[in-house]
Every structure is written in structure tokens, then in C-alpha cells.
Amino acid sequence: MSPSAPTSSVAPHGRAGLARRGLMLVLSSPSGAGKTTLSRRLLASDPRITMSVSVTTRPPRPGEEEGKDYFFVDAPRFEAMREAGDLLEHATVFGNFYGTPRAPVEAALSEGRDVLFDIDWQGVRQLRETAGQDMVKVFILPPSAQDLEKRLRSRAQDSDEVVRGRMAGAAVEIEHYAEYDYIIVNDDVEESLARLTAILQAERLKIGRLTGLSEFVKGLHAAL
Numbered sequence: 603m604s605p606s607a608p609t610s611s612v613a614p615h616g617r618a619g620l621a622r623r624g625l626m627l628v629l630s631s632p633s634g635a636g637k638t639t640l641s642r643r644l645l646a647s648d649p650r651i652t653m654s655v656s657v658t659t660r661p662p663r664p665g666e667e668e669g670k671d672y673f674f675v676d677a678p679r680f681e682a683m684r685e686a687g688d689l690l691e692h693a694t695v696f697g698n699f700y701g702t703p704r705a706p707v708e709a710a711l712s713e714g715r716d717v718l719f720d721i722d723w724q725g726v727r728q729l730r731e732t733a734g735q736d737m738v739k740v741f742i743l744p745p746s747a748q749d750l751e752k753r754l755r756s757r758a759q760d761s762d763e764v765v766r767g768r769m770a771g772a773a774v775e776i777e778h779y780a781e782y783d784y785i786i787v788n789d790d791v792e793e794s795l796a797r798l799t800a801i802l803q804a805e806r807l808k809i810g811r812l813t814g815l816s817e818f819v820k821g822l823h824a825a826l
């Protein structure tokens with residue numbers, strides 16, 4: 603099954619019963635700009651969106667939980683998943699493999715749930731081929747290079763060398779901003795969360811996603 607064209611079996615618009623296609627909300631940014639922070643806040647505030655948990659060969663950071671932040675695997679296991687077609691997309695970032703497990707995403711979308719992805723521009727390009735209009739792409743920028751470095755250091759979970767590599771990687775990631783639908787400059791977290799929530803709410807109301815709309819309008823029309 604393709605990840606596109608899911609139809610909601612629930613009635614997200616209340617008693618009107620307007621069925622809706624689930625959407626794929628993608629967040630990308632240079633490392634340290636705040637994707638993880640905003641993802642966690644959005645997931646905590648909106649029960650209708652589910653996180654796509656990636657597999658990675660990167661070692662866990664202190665505090666990261668297996669199955670919640672990532673599925674941590676070794677390279678042979680990653681390769682086996684890739685070979686078996688179990689990944690919707692995959693990429694190498696900072697020398698580690700990352701990929702999106704296919705089954706949970708397809709299951710969530712087929713139940714009419716929205717899915718949140720924290721993936722890089724390479725993954726977005728691959729998903730775009732199958733997801734089309736079902737994907738909403740948000741790029742998060744830091745307010746300045748100094749802020750980005752400060753955040754990478756304040757996270758205090760990566761070595762100096764890793765932080766330097768991530769600052770260099772930021773320059774490459776930022777070059778892809780124009781491939782996205784929305785930009786959030788993550789200065790104040792609360793403001794950024796409000797913007798992200800607004801994007802999600804507006805995208806949920808797009809006519810093309812409301813599979814029950816014509817029936818609903820027909821009913822309204824007949825009753826007038």
C-alpha cells in the first residue's frame with residue numbers, strides 16, 4: 603500500500619461527520635534548531651497526530667528512549683530492513699543511517715490519523731514521490747548561527763567534534779529551505795508552537811483532504 607490516499611474513518615469535524623485524509627507533517631531543520639522540542643510539544647498538545655519513530659544506527663544520547671525517540675539498531679539490521687523494503691525512505695546523516703519504518707506510518711494513515719516526521723531533506727525528497735499532496739513540509743530555522751551553536755552546546759549531549767560537524771552540516775541543510783511549504787524561525791518556543799499548530803489546523807481544513815465534503819454539502823443543499 604502506498605502511504606498516500608488514506609481516508610479517515612473518524613469524524614474529525616464532530617457531528618457533521620466530515621471524513622478527512624490523514625496528512626504527513628514533516629519537520630526538517632539544521633540539527634539544534636528545535637525540531638525535537640517542537641515535535642514533543644505538538645504531540646503532547648494534539649492527540650490526533652502520531653510520531654513516526656525512525657530507526658537509526660546512531661548511538662542513543664543520554665535520556666533517549668528505545669522506541670520513543672528512535673529504534674536503535676546496528677548497521678546489518680538497518681541494511682536488512684532496507685533490503686526487505688521495510689523503510690519508506692532512508693538517508694545517511696553525519697555518517698549514521700536513518701530510516702522511516704513503513705508499517706506504522708501506513709497503519710496510522712489508514713486509521714485517518716496524521717503522522718509527524720522529523721526527517722532531513724533527503725527523506726523529504728523520497729517521500730514526496732509517493733505522498734504528493736498528503737505531505738506538509740515545514741522547515742525550521744534558528745534565529746542566528748550563534749543561537750544554533752549555543753543550542754547545540756547547551757544540549758550538552760554531543761562532543762565538541764560532533765557539534766562542529768553539525769554546524770558544518772547546518773549549512774548544507776539550510777540550502778534546501780525552498781523545497782518546503784512553510785518556514786518557522788524558532789526564536790521563542792511558545793510562538794513557534796503556535797505557528798506550527800496553526801499550520802496543522804489550516805492544512806486539516808484543505809478542501810482536497812475532506813473526503814466527506816461533497817456528501818455533506820449535498821445533504822445541506824437538499825435540506826435548504
Ligand SMILES: Nc1nc2c(ncn2[C@@H]2O[C@H](COP(=O)(O)OP(=O)(O)O)[C@@H](O)[C@H]2O)c(=O)[nH]1
Nearest residue numbers: 633634656692693695700701702720721722725
Ligand atoms: N531521512 C531521514 N532523516 C532522519 C530520520 N530520522 C532522523 N533524521 C534526520 O537526521 C538528522 C540527525 O538527527 P539526530 O541525530 O537525531 O540529531 P538532531 O538533528 O539533533 O535531531 C536530523 O536532520 C533528522 O531530521 C529518518 O528516518 N530519515
Ligand SMILES: Nc1ncnc2c1ncn2[C@@H]1O[C@H](COP(=O)(O)OP(=O)(O)O)[C@@H](O)[C@H]1O
Nearest residue numbers: 633634635636637638639753757788789790791
Ligand atoms: N526556541 C528555543 N529557544 C531556546 N532554546 C531552544 C529553543 N528550541 C529548542 N531549544 C533548545 O535547543 C537545543 C536543541 O533543540 P532540539 O529540539 O534538540 O533540536 P533538534 O531536534 O532540531 O536537533 C535543546 O537544548 C533545546 O532545549
